[in-house]
Amino acid sequence: MQLAIILCAILVVQYALSLIQIRSYKKNIDKIVRDYKGEDGYFMFSGMQRGKFRPGAIAVLIVDQDYIVHECHMLKGMSVFTKFKPIVSYNGQHVGEIVSDVSDSTVKNKKNKIPAFKKALLQAGENALLTISKSKISMES
Template identity: 35%
Template sequence: MSGFVIFFIGLMLLQSVLSVAQVKQYQSFIKKVTTEQAGTDYDFYTEVVKGRVMRTVVAVVVDKDGKVIQCYCCSGMTVFAKFKEDSSYQGKHLEEFYSKKVQESQLSKIEEALSKIYSRKLEAIT
């Protein structure tokens, strides 16, 4: 019985250490992007889209017109998932994803996050 308790405590400690590492990695990524964009007229947004098993975190830099300048995606179940730049969304407007969501029922996780960012941006204006 005591072996089980020690094993359980070890798992809890490991989870705590890995959670702290994940938070530090997220903070360093956010700091890197915000310092790169400091002094520009660009806005920076993040959004989390939850799936059944995995989550997708999208970080996007947009200009005042809502055009995507940079788009980063972090998707996975573990603490080892890292942000990766997705250049396929560069140059597109957030409004495209919002109107696509209204017309279609199925969007990719990244498109769903970009749509949510656009609606959040609209709420900030009104």
């Protein structure tokens, strides 16, 4: 009986912490979107990498139609209280450069243990390249 109560308590705590994390995520994404609302030619892309026993990560890129990154935000860690942090080093760079740099650094990694934030950033960058190029092709047709 005590085991059942403990398991139920764990589920309730997990549910509450998940709600906190979802609210925080939504608040941050809404703020990013609000900054670009009404402006044409900007796109938001995200990549996510979950870690089973290692920290996970979410990368969010704001990219214009010329593939230039205007903002990069990264959430990485294991805690539900982890917050998005701006990564200004990618601002003004071409998405292709970022994808190439991250890909090159992962190939050089001899242990094949690529950090979750690099996988998430790579996924967001690849999504940006594919989506914008498809939209440009459909506009020209």
